[in-house]
Amino acid sequence: MSTNGSRPLLEDLNVIVAGQGGDGSLTVITLLAGLLRQRGLSVYTERDVLSRIKGGHAAAVLRAFSGEHYCIGDHIQLLVAFDEEAVRKKARYLDEESIVVYDDSIGPLAEQLLPEGCRVYPASFSRLAMRHLRRELFKNSIAFAVVGRLLGLEDEAMEQSFQNRFGPAGGRILQYNLEALRLGFEMASQLGLTAGRGLYKIPQNSARAQLLITGNEAVAFGFLVAGGRFFAGYPITPSTDIMEWLQKWLPQYGGVVKQAEDELGAINMALGAAMTGTRVMVATSGPGLSLMQEGIGQAGMAEIPLVIVDSQRGGPSTGLPTKPEQSDLNIMLFGGHGEFPRIVLSPGHPEDCFYLAVEACNLAQRYQCPVYLALDQGLSQNMATVEPFKLENVRVDRGKRIEGKELEKLPVYKRYLLTEDGVSPYSAPGTPGGLSLVTGNEHDEFGFVSTDPIVRKRMMDKRLGKVTGAKDLPPARTYGNPQAQVGFIGMGMLFGPILEAMEQLEAQGLRAQYLQPRTLWPVQEETLRFIERCQRVYVVELNATGQLAHLLIRHGAQGHKLQSVLKYDGTPLRPREITQRVLQQEEIKA
């Protein structure tokens, strides 16, 4: 933190707004994020909610910064708490420099809940809203005014953001919210926070046309741009946003989004659509993925191109519907009965989600098999600012689709023709001359059911060989010092925290490098090479059993070098936690 006069300049601001579901914490964060983006800052937001429509502890977190981050930071400058539970739940993220704005409508805050030195601004948002506007729900607008003042944002800018947000609703909604904002300014002044004189100074960078996007949205958009035109799903947290985004946009491009009766229906609708040559995708989360297994096996056996997004949440069973975990790795890699080819891709941030969604569509049609996109709740739902995607670079590859003259030239067409690379040309229904049989039974080249041992073995080898021999799967990305002895491997939402932990470790004199595997299956040689060149590799995962580490060991990684850093309590892993756990380990080793 640098200082500018008496007010510190905040290059990296972290704010939590917390209360009960329905208190409007997310609205405060969204409005704030909008204002800070106008100042040219990048933002990252996270939500922490329960699986219920209203009530229960709910929080939204915002990080605004110059530079690049893909997670919430360790140092929370500001907590806005609408109740005591919010303080109890979030106090562990605070330190002596944190500021708490507390809604004391019910009573004063028991300050022993907070770390020493932490400053509290008592502000009776709820009471003020009830007294002047007769509706408690305006308390978040009052709180927004106080937070804005505290951060030194201009009153006019806050008013403008209300006009933008509530203007379309118009009438009394806008009027009441503007009144709430005015009440908030008054309250701020009484707290000593006058206009333009906040506790902090927020940088004013040149504004950039960055996207503010979640991983779910980026996947959905990538699917659209890749020519994806059929999506089937069943509502399930945290993947539902994908279906909702596509419901809005896909029909405008002649695409179909079908909400099915269950995940069995969804995956089989997808298979039917994929049969016609259409690019298809399904998206689900743990329990839905369990149901979809039969369809994924069918796609593997019948050689039907299919993209499956798994937005992982806490399992098993219904588990923790709204909380992050990375515990579906095993089911993505090994789920389903029998043995069939599949590809599992793993993006690390929204930009990666976009490009890998495009690639997943290409790979599915090129290899005629199921392709997973492994997301997790954090990557799916947290918002990040990213550079606009390079749409002109998107390439589409439909693989060995055969029709017209090319098909006519063939003396004989066989759907499951044995070829060198194992991939057979495919003709979609509606194509003259390409009649074929597609089946989930073992079959001969024509698609007739066969139990002949020679046919069986050839077909198994054909299918499995397609993917094990693939040389064009998305490569890993490496970060940090390539000579460092300490390495990191981690996926999904851990991308940001690992990078930041490496900076913290570097500041402590420990250099490290990071490999972000983008193809989890088949296991890539480059991952094993990375482990070879490190002395120790911390495999960071949000699960209890170290599924990724076990996968790597099974595929030849030097197990004695791997050290698991695991978390499975339903909360995100912060950079500082990684740093601390690595330092502990390093001390033991030293």
Added chain:
Amino acid sequence: MTQTFTPSRPIWCAGCGDFGVRGALDKALDQLGIARHNLLVITGIGCSGTVQNNVVCYGYHALHGRVLPTAIGAKLANPTLTVIGIGGDGDGFAIGAGHLVHTFKRNPGITYIVMNNATYGLTKGQPSPTSPVGFEQNVEQELDPILVGLSIPATTFLARGFSGWSEQMERLMVAAIRHAQAGKGLAFFEIISPCVTYNDTYRDWRTKLYNVDEDTHYNPRDRSLAFATTLELREKGRLPAGLLYEGEYASLESSTLKAEHAPPALQAVEPRGRLEDYGKVMQSFVG
């Protein structure tokens, strides 16, 4: 011309009702002049689930019980195809029962033929959802898919045939395929197709079935009459056969797809030419 697969001979037992169904299907396809490259036959698992191998078509052997969602996906992606789903009573009314209800309610433009033999033949004679009480220790009341269909207001074509009555079966087959072809929605056609090995009921059905097509007082456009007739006959241990109900409701594809776009399967996938549009979508994230 490119040679493709030569339809194989059926695997059914001699005398199986399914032979009749396959014959009626082939005749109807010829009579309607359906180009075989535009025909997608989607079958389930069971004896009936092999019929695509015996027909000139694009054939897809779906998962057990999933004929209907698969057929819906294919039809929505490419409504220019003639999509015919075929399965048995176990496939459609047990493991696939959930999909049946939702397909009735969606009214997609597909023909769904169920060869009902009231047993699981392929696994050697276990009771199915349409088996009567007492069959192989069955204690459950049988399920009547026509009654289920009648109870859902979106159904537009419900018929029952009998593979022992080939003339009627062929006529209903043509009507069923034509109904879906004409964009009117789902044509549900149950055919009682006895299993000569595990549940030979030919003789029973000849007397137990009541042919509504020959009843001048019957009106297939009257849903409550169809209900009442079915319930009355069931009281007497009988079932109605023929065109039981025919009505109107928007088909799924007509309410889902927009005329200004080519259907999903027939669209170009390359982003070229759409970059500007996609750029506008991306602008929605700039906010």
